[in-house]
Amino acid sequence: MTRSSSSAAPALAADETDALASSGRGAAASFPRSDAVAAIVQLALAEDVGRGDITTESTVAASTVATAEILQKQAGVLCGLPVVEAVFAAVDGRVRVTRVAEEGSWDDGQTRRVVARIEGPARAILTGERTALNFLQRLSGVATASRRAAEAVAGARTEVLDTRKTTPGVRVLEKYAVRVGGSRNHRAGLDDGFLIKENHIRAAGGITPAVRAAKERATPAQRVEIEVTDLEELDEAIAAGADMVLLDNFVEPAAAGREVDYASLGALTHSAGSLDFSLEVVL
Numbered sequence: 001m002t003r004s005s006s007s008a009a010p011a012l013a014a015d016e017t018d019a020l021a022s023s024g025r026g027a028a029a030s031f032p033r034s035d036a037v038a039a040i041v042q043l044a045l046a047e048d049v050g051r052g053d054i055t056t057e058s059t060v061a062a063s064t065v066a067t068a069e070i071l072q073k074q075a076g077v078l079c080g081l082p083v084v085e086a087v088f089a090a091v092d093g094r095v096r097v098t099r100v101a102e103e104g105s106w107d108d109g110q111t112r113r114v115v116a117r118i119e120g121p122a123r124a125i126l127t128g129e130r131t132a133l134n135f136l137q138r139l140s141g142v143a144t145a146s147r148r149a150a151e152a153v154a155g156a157r158t159e160v161l162d163t164r165k166t167t168p169g170v171r172v173l174e175k176y177a178v179r180v181g182g183s184r185n186h187r188a189g190l191d192d193g194f195l196i197k198e199n200h201i202r203a204a205g206g207i208t209p210a211v212r213a214a215k216e217r218a219t220p221a222q223r224v225e226i227e228v229t230d231l232e233e234l235d236e237a238i239a240a241g242a243d244m245v246l247l248d249n250f251v252e253p254a255a256a257g258r259e260v261d262y263a264s265l266g267a268l269t270h271s272a273g274s275l276d277f278s279l280e281v282v283l
Helices: 035-049 054-059 081-091 122-152 171-181 198-204 207-217 231-240
Strands: 012-014 065-072 096-099 113-121 159-161 194-196 224-228 244-247 260-264 277-281
Touching (some): 035 122, 035 171, 207 231
Parallel strands (some): 012 260, 194 224
Antiparallel strands (some): 065 277
Protein backbone atom coordinates (compact mmCIF):
# COMPACT_ATOMS: atom_id res chain seq x y z
CA MET A 1 0.00 0.00 0.00
CA THR A 2 1.35 3.38 -0.93
CA ARG A 3 0.51 6.49 0.98
CA SER A 4 0.41 9.55 -1.26
CA SER A 5 0.85 13.11 -0.07
CA SER A 6 2.56 16.27 -1.20
CA SER A 7 4.83 16.39 1.85
CA ALA A 8 5.94 12.79 2.27
CA ALA A 9 7.36 10.08 0.06
CA PRO A 10 5.07 7.13 -0.58
CA ALA A 11 5.29 4.09 1.63
CA LEU A 12 4.39 0.57 0.58
CA ALA A 13 1.98 -1.95 1.94
CA ALA A 14 0.78 -5.25 0.60
CA ASP A 15 -2.56 -6.73 -0.30
CA GLU A 16 -5.12 -4.23 0.97
CA THR A 17 -5.50 -0.95 2.89
CA ASP A 18 -4.92 1.12 6.00
CA ALA A 19 -6.99 0.46 9.09
CA LEU A 20 -9.58 2.70 10.60
CA ALA A 21 -9.12 3.42 14.28
CA SER A 22 -9.56 0.22 16.26
CA SER A 23 -11.03 0.00 19.74
CA GLY A 24 -8.05 -1.77 21.28
CA ARG A 25 -6.34 -5.01 20.44
CA GLY A 26 -5.38 -8.16 22.31
CA ALA A 27 -6.85 -8.49 25.78
CA ALA A 28 -7.75 -4.78 25.62
CA ALA A 29 -10.06 -5.23 22.63
CA SER A 30 -13.50 -3.89 23.51
CA PHE A 31 -16.49 -6.11 22.87
CA PRO A 32 -19.02 -4.54 20.47
CA ARG A 33 -22.04 -3.55 22.52
CA SER A 34 -24.61 -3.24 19.81
CA ASP A 35 -28.03 -4.37 18.74
CA ALA A 36 -26.27 -6.31 16.00
CA VAL A 37 -24.73 -8.70 18.53
CA ALA A 38 -28.06 -9.35 20.22
CA ALA A 39 -29.66 -10.01 16.85
CA ILE A 40 -26.89 -12.45 15.90
CA VAL A 41 -27.37 -14.38 19.13
CA GLN A 42 -31.14 -14.51 18.74
CA LEU A 43 -30.86 -15.73 15.16
CA ALA A 44 -28.40 -18.45 16.14
CA LEU A 45 -30.62 -19.65 18.97
CA ALA A 46 -33.70 -19.64 16.77
CA GLU A 47 -31.82 -21.71 14.20
CA ASP A 48 -30.72 -24.31 16.75
CA VAL A 49 -33.62 -24.46 19.21
CA GLY A 50 -36.43 -24.09 16.69
CA ARG A 51 -39.73 -25.08 18.32
CA GLY A 52 -37.97 -26.34 21.42
CA ASP A 53 -35.23 -28.61 22.76
CA ILE A 54 -37.34 -31.77 22.81
CA THR A 55 -34.55 -34.05 24.09
CA THR A 56 -33.67 -31.89 27.06
CA GLU A 57 -37.31 -31.16 27.90
CA SER A 58 -38.06 -34.90 27.84
CA THR A 59 -35.10 -36.12 29.90
CA VAL A 60 -34.19 -33.35 32.36
CA ALA A 61 -36.56 -32.13 35.06
CA ALA A 62 -37.35 -28.43 35.02
CA SER A 63 -36.25 -28.18 38.67
CA THR A 64 -32.75 -29.61 38.05
CA VAL A 65 -29.88 -27.21 38.72
CA ALA A 66 -26.43 -27.96 37.33
CA THR A 67 -22.88 -26.72 37.09
CA ALA A 68 -20.90 -27.12 33.88
CA GLU A 69 -17.44 -26.21 32.65
CA ILE A 70 -16.24 -25.13 29.22
CA LEU A 71 -12.91 -26.72 28.36
CA GLN A 72 -10.35 -25.59 25.78
CA LYS A 73 -8.93 -28.68 24.09
CA GLN A 74 -6.77 -27.17 21.36
CA ALA A 75 -3.90 -24.69 21.27
CA GLY A 76 -4.93 -21.15 20.44
CA VAL A 77 -6.34 -17.82 21.56
CA LEU A 78 -9.47 -17.80 23.69
CA CYS A 79 -12.07 -15.47 22.19
CA GLY A 80 -15.84 -15.25 22.57
CA LEU A 81 -16.61 -15.39 26.28
CA PRO A 82 -18.82 -12.28 26.04
CA VAL A 83 -20.87 -14.06 23.38
CA VAL A 84 -21.14 -17.16 25.57
CA GLU A 85 -22.53 -14.93 28.31
CA ALA A 86 -24.99 -13.34 25.87
CA VAL A 87 -26.20 -16.73 24.65
CA PHE A 88 -27.00 -18.09 28.11
CA ALA A 89 -28.55 -14.80 29.19
CA ALA A 90 -30.87 -15.03 26.19
CA VAL A 91 -31.79 -18.64 26.97
CA ASP A 92 -32.48 -18.08 30.69
CA GLY A 93 -31.54 -15.08 32.78
CA ARG A 94 -30.95 -17.32 35.79
CA VAL A 95 -27.86 -18.88 34.22
CA ARG A 96 -24.63 -17.48 35.59
CA VAL A 97 -21.40 -17.61 33.58
CA THR A 98 -18.13 -17.13 35.46
CA ARG A 99 -14.99 -16.52 33.45
CA VAL A 100 -12.08 -18.65 34.58
CA ALA A 101 -9.60 -17.74 31.84
CA GLU A 102 -8.88 -14.31 30.35
CA GLU A 103 -10.35 -13.32 27.02
CA GLY A 104 -7.48 -13.11 24.54
CA SER A 105 -5.21 -15.49 26.46
CA TRP A 106 -3.25 -18.26 24.76
CA ASP A 107 -3.26 -21.89 25.84
CA ASP A 108 -1.34 -24.84 24.43
CA GLY A 109 -4.40 -27.09 24.64
CA GLN A 110 -2.54 -29.83 26.49
CA THR A 111 -4.26 -29.48 29.85
CA ARG A 112 -7.90 -29.08 28.77
CA ARG A 113 -8.04 -25.85 30.70
CA VAL A 114 -11.33 -24.63 32.13
CA VAL A 115 -12.19 -21.28 30.54
CA ALA A 116 -15.65 -20.71 32.04
CA ARG A 117 -17.95 -22.17 34.67
CA ILE A 118 -21.71 -22.14 34.16
CA GLU A 119 -24.34 -22.52 36.87
CA GLY A 120 -28.11 -22.51 36.67
CA PRO A 121 -31.09 -24.48 35.40
CA ALA A 122 -29.79 -27.63 33.71
CA ARG A 123 -32.26 -27.34 30.85
CA ALA A 124 -31.04 -23.88 29.94
CA ILE A 125 -27.39 -24.93 30.06
CA LEU A 126 -28.00 -27.89 27.77
CA THR A 127 -30.16 -25.92 25.37
CA GLY A 128 -27.62 -23.12 24.98
CA GLU A 129 -24.59 -25.39 24.89
CA ARG A 130 -24.11 -25.84 21.15
CA THR A 131 -24.85 -22.24 20.18
CA ALA A 132 -22.43 -20.94 22.81
CA LEU A 133 -19.70 -23.37 21.76
CA ASN A 134 -20.17 -22.62 18.06
CA PHE A 135 -19.49 -18.93 18.66
CA LEU A 136 -16.57 -19.67 20.99
CA GLN A 137 -14.95 -22.11 18.57
CA ARG A 138 -15.29 -19.86 15.54
CA LEU A 139 -14.16 -16.64 17.19
CA SER A 140 -11.23 -18.36 18.88
CA GLY A 141 -10.18 -19.70 15.48
CA VAL A 142 -10.22 -16.21 13.98
CA ALA A 143 -8.35 -14.76 16.96
CA THR A 144 -5.73 -17.48 16.69
CA ALA A 145 -5.18 -16.78 12.98
CA SER A 146 -4.93 -13.08 13.81
CA ARG A 147 -2.39 -13.71 16.58
CA ARG A 148 -0.18 -15.82 14.34
CA ALA A 149 -0.28 -13.20 11.60
CA ALA A 150 0.56 -10.40 14.02
CA GLU A 151 3.45 -12.40 15.45
CA ALA A 152 4.79 -13.04 11.93
CA VAL A 153 5.49 -9.31 11.51
CA ALA A 154 6.53 -8.60 15.10
CA GLY A 155 9.45 -6.20 15.20
CA ALA A 156 8.69 -4.75 11.78
CA ARG A 157 6.75 -1.59 10.99
CA THR A 158 4.12 -3.66 9.21
CA GLU A 159 0.70 -4.13 10.77
CA VAL A 160 -1.76 -6.82 9.69
CA LEU A 161 -5.27 -5.78 8.64
CA ASP A 162 -8.43 -7.76 8.06
CA THR A 163 -10.88 -7.49 5.12
CA ARG A 164 -14.60 -7.72 4.46
CA LYS A 165 -14.24 -11.42 3.61
CA THR A 166 -16.25 -12.44 6.66
CA THR A 167 -19.07 -14.86 7.39
CA PRO A 168 -22.34 -13.16 6.37
CA GLY A 169 -24.21 -11.79 9.37
CA VAL A 170 -21.43 -12.06 11.96
CA ARG A 171 -18.86 -9.55 10.71
CA VAL A 172 -19.01 -7.47 13.88
CA LEU A 173 -18.01 -10.51 15.93
CA GLU A 174 -15.31 -11.75 13.57
CA LYS A 175 -13.73 -8.30 13.43
CA TYR A 176 -13.79 -8.26 17.23
CA ALA A 177 -11.92 -11.59 17.16
CA VAL A 178 -9.33 -10.11 14.79
CA ARG A 179 -8.66 -7.36 17.34
CA VAL A 180 -8.46 -9.83 20.19
CA GLY A 181 -5.81 -11.74 18.24
CA GLY A 182 -3.70 -8.61 17.81
CA SER A 183 -4.30 -7.60 14.19
CA ARG A 184 -6.26 -4.53 13.07
CA ASN A 185 -9.61 -3.89 11.48
CA HIS A 186 -10.00 -2.24 8.10
CA ARG A 187 -13.42 -1.24 6.73
CA ALA A 188 -16.48 -2.46 8.61
CA GLY A 189 -18.58 -2.02 5.47
CA LEU A 190 -18.93 -0.27 2.14
CA ASP A 191 -20.03 2.94 3.85
CA ASP A 192 -16.90 2.98 5.98
CA GLY A 193 -14.39 4.30 3.48
CA PHE A 194 -13.38 4.59 -0.17
CA LEU A 195 -11.58 1.64 -1.71
CA ILE A 196 -11.47 1.70 -5.51
CA LYS A 197 -10.95 -1.80 -6.84
CA GLU A 198 -10.28 -3.20 -10.30
CA ASN A 199 -13.95 -3.38 -11.29
CA HIS A 200 -14.56 0.19 -10.14
CA ILE A 201 -11.67 1.32 -12.33
CA ARG A 202 -13.09 -0.47 -15.35
CA ALA A 203 -16.60 0.87 -14.81
CA ALA A 204 -15.35 4.42 -14.19
CA GLY A 205 -13.19 4.52 -17.31
CA GLY A 206 -9.79 4.43 -15.66
CA ILE A 207 -7.78 5.16 -12.54
CA THR A 208 -7.70 8.94 -12.85
CA PRO A 209 -11.44 9.52 -13.32
CA ALA A 210 -12.23 7.03 -10.55
CA VAL A 211 -9.92 8.70 -8.03
CA ARG A 212 -11.07 12.22 -8.94
CA ALA A 213 -14.74 11.27 -8.61
CA ALA A 214 -14.15 9.72 -5.21
CA LYS A 215 -12.10 12.71 -4.03
CA GLU A 216 -14.96 15.02 -4.96
CA ARG A 217 -17.30 13.13 -2.63
CA ALA A 218 -14.84 12.43 0.18
CA THR A 219 -14.82 14.61 3.27
CA PRO A 220 -11.50 16.06 4.48
CA ALA A 221 -11.27 13.26 7.06
CA GLN A 222 -11.81 10.47 4.54
CA ARG A 223 -9.03 8.81 2.58
CA VAL A 224 -9.46 7.60 -0.98
CA GLU A 225 -7.77 4.24 -1.46
CA ILE A 226 -7.22 2.34 -4.70
CA GLU A 227 -5.71 -0.96 -5.78
CA VAL A 228 -3.18 -1.23 -8.61
CA THR A 229 -1.44 -4.12 -10.33
CA ASP A 230 1.79 -2.62 -11.69
CA LEU A 231 4.15 0.33 -11.37
CA GLU A 232 2.51 2.27 -14.19
CA GLU A 233 -0.85 2.13 -12.42
CA LEU A 234 0.87 3.04 -9.16
CA ASP A 235 2.30 6.22 -10.68
CA GLU A 236 -1.07 7.15 -12.16
CA ALA A 237 -2.87 6.60 -8.86
CA ILE A 238 -0.43 8.81 -6.98
CA ALA A 239 -0.63 11.49 -9.66
CA ALA A 240 -4.43 11.39 -9.49
CA GLY A 241 -4.32 12.16 -5.78
CA ALA A 242 -5.04 8.81 -4.14
CA ASP A 243 -4.27 8.86 -0.43
CA MET A 244 -3.51 5.16 -0.13
CA VAL A 245 -2.64 2.65 -2.83
CA LEU A 246 -3.11 -1.09 -2.56
CA LEU A 247 -0.49 -3.19 -4.29
CA ASP A 248 -2.77 -6.04 -5.29
CA ASN A 249 -0.83 -9.29 -5.77
CA PHE A 250 2.06 -7.00 -6.60
CA VAL A 251 5.29 -8.57 -7.86
CA GLU A 252 7.66 -5.91 -9.14
CA PRO A 253 11.48 -5.94 -8.83
CA ALA A 254 11.41 -2.16 -8.47
CA ALA A 255 9.34 -2.51 -5.31
CA ALA A 256 11.68 -4.99 -3.67
CA GLY A 257 13.30 -3.82 -0.47
CA ARG A 258 10.65 -1.20 0.27
CA GLU A 259 9.16 -1.28 3.74
CA VAL A 260 5.51 -2.31 4.02
CA ASP A 261 3.16 -0.31 6.24
CA TYR A 262 0.20 -2.67 6.20
CA ALA A 263 -0.55 -6.15 4.92
CA SER A 264 -4.15 -7.26 4.82
CA LEU A 265 -5.16 -10.90 4.91
CA GLY A 266 -8.57 -12.13 3.91
CA ALA A 267 -7.48 -15.48 5.37
CA LEU A 268 -7.86 -14.08 8.89
CA THR A 269 -11.57 -14.64 8.51
CA HIS A 270 -12.38 -16.57 5.34
CA SER A 271 -9.89 -19.36 6.03
CA ALA A 272 -9.73 -19.43 9.82
CA GLY A 273 -10.52 -22.75 11.39
CA SER A 274 -12.38 -23.43 14.64
CA LEU A 275 -10.75 -24.30 17.95
CA ASP A 276 -11.95 -27.34 19.86
CA PHE A 277 -13.97 -26.61 23.01
CA SER A 278 -16.41 -28.76 24.94
CA LEU A 279 -18.96 -28.21 27.70
CA GLU A 280 -19.16 -30.81 30.44
CA VAL A 281 -21.74 -31.01 33.22
CA VAL A 282 -19.83 -31.63 36.47
CA LEU A 283 -22.64 -31.53 39.01
